[in-house]
Amino acid sequence: MPVSRVFRSVAKVFLALFLVTGLTSGTFAQDDGKRLRTEPLTVESAEKTHRFTVEVAVSAPERSRGLMFREEMAADDGMLFIFEKEGDRYFWMKNTPLPLDIIYIDAAGKIVSIAADTTPFSEQTIPSGAPAKYVLELNAGTSAERGIVVGDTVSSASMTGG
Incomplete structure (x- = not known):
């Protein structure tokens, strides 16, 4: 398998883990208290x-x-x-x-x-x-x-x- 394909596969796995971890830990699922005008x-x-x-x-x-x-x-x-x-x-x-x-x-x-x-x-x-x-x-x-x-x-x- 070419190195670039391996790199892309590893990058996709890390991105998926980041998103799942962020979503389940509440990083993205919080009211930050900021209000619009x-x-x-x-x-x-x-x-x-x-x-x-x-x-x-x-x-x-x-x-x-x-x-x-x-x-x-x-x-x-x-x-x-x-x-x-x-x-x-x-x-x-x-x-x-x-x-x-x-x-x-x-x-x-x-x-x-x-x-x-x-x-x-x-x-x-x-x-x-x-x-x-x-x-x-x-x-x-x-x-x-x-x-x-x-x-x-x-x-x-x-x-x-x-």
Whole structure:
């Protein structure tokens, strides 16, 4: 066997061991306490305005991490995911211990679908069902408690370019 093939095989084994060790030891599976920048967000629902403070996930790494590993979130807090373009969105709850309401929002700020009371740690995909540019995650039950429904309007500085 040529030396380069042996080297590549050994390198793959070490990489696999590093990843497995890191994942099982919790190196990657911890909430590092770092939070993203926050901003106010409002949901206009019927004749009520609901106010939240949301962390804003804009980059791919920020969106990938989302609320993974978070064990608690204040009642009026959430996370807003911003994508460059409107499109079909698919989220999951892998590594997420908090049950959430996942709210899909189109480019105009209109709620197009709500996945209420999602299952913590589930790897089942949760589709938007319609094109969405934004996704808002709130504590599970918040949508029902406050009467937030499909068709309501969501706004924040990041959504309006401000």
